[in-house]
Amino acid sequence: MTACAECRELLGAHVLGGLGPEETAVVEQHLESCQRCGREYAELASLPELLDLAGSADSEPEAPPAALEEAVLDRFARERRGLAPPPWRPGRTLRVGAALTAAAAVAIGALAVTGVFSSSPAEAFGHVDMKGRDGGASAELRAVRAGTEMRLKVWGLERARPGGYDVWCISEKGRWLSGGSFAVDRDGRAEVELTSAAQPGHYHRMLVTRGPSDRRGVVLSGRVEY
Amino acid sequence: MREIAEALGLPLGTVKSRAYYALRHLRLVLDEMEVAR
Numbered sequence: 001m002t003a004c005a006e007c008r009e010l011l012g013a014h015v016l017g018g019l020g021p022e023e024t025a026v027v028e029q030h031l032e033s034c035q036r037c038g039r040e041y042a043e044l045a046s047l048p049e050l051l052d053l054a055g056s057a058d059s060e061p062e063a064p065p066a067a068l069e070e071a072v073l074d075r076f077a078r079e080r081r082g083l084a085p086p087p088w089r090p091g092r093t094l095r096v097g098a099a100l101t102a103a104a105a106v107a108i109g110a111l112a113v114t115g116v117f118s119s120s121p122a123e124a125f126g127h128v129d130m131k132g133r134d135g136g137a138s139a140e141l142r143a144v145r146a147g148t149e150m151r152l153k154v155w156g157l158e159r160a161r162p163g164g165y166d167v168w169c170i171s172e173k174g175r176w177l178s179g180g181s182f183a184v185d186r187d188g189r190a191e192v193e194l195t196s197a198a199q200p201g202h203y204h205r206m207l208v209t210r211g212p213s214d215r216r217g218v219v220l221s222g223r224v225e226y
Numbered sequence: 227m228r229e230i231a232e233a234l235g236l237p238l239g240t241v242k243s244r245a246y247y248a249l250r251h252l253r254l255v256l257d258e259m260e261v262a263r
Contacts, residue, residue: 012246
């Protein structure tokens with residue numbers, strides 16, 4: 001194993017303070033002499049502090065993370081319509097990775113959720129037309145307490161994709177907020193009501209992707225008209 | 227690390243390397259979400 005590879009193997013544990021003195025010495029010695037591993041170390045060094053934010057035992061109860069809230073709202077909307085939720089598909093992410101990501105989501109939620117319950121009652125404030133190579137979609141956007149409720153009509157999409165499609169609200173800074181997921185019928189059509197934690201005015205584009213995680217798989221895109 | 231390895235029934239080296247991959251993944255997610263460093 002090269003010195004760099006060995007260092008990388010140990011770097012995570014080192015950042016988390018989990019190495020013994022011998023391995024610590026190996027890593028520190030290598031970091032002094034290797035710029036690339038040094039940069040890698042700098043990327044990771046601040047993470048344990050953020051992770052501590054996620055789960056301190058004496059912290060005040062926080063508002064729910066946006067993702068959780070959105071999942072609950074989405075589920076509620078689905079069940080009210082008598083539709084089954086999409087099957088849970090565990091990713092191939094490592095178990096430790098998933099746990100840390102979840103912890104991070106809580107931390108991020110705590111940092112990011114502001115004013116979720118303070119917006120005005122339902123009123124249509126905007127509209128979006130999305131287009132793609134095949135098909136298109138349009139949605140009426142209404143302000144609800146949790147963020148945005150969208151009545152989405154979709155046509156012309158490839159049917160029966162496992163995992164379906166996901167809607168995203170994109171801020172001008174390029175931040176992606178989930179708008180929920182939907183499936184199309186055999187004609188490639190869908191008519192659904194989804195709820196996103198995205199606040200009116202905080203996003204200016206909407207996208208539809210294949211599945212929840214493939215951000216390169218954008219099939220539809222359009223600008224929000226307020 | 228040793229405790230984690232015992233709890234998960236994994237070799238110690240595996241826990242260490244997974245800790246690295248997990249932190250890398252977390253960094254990526256935080257960067258995508260634009261959380262400040």
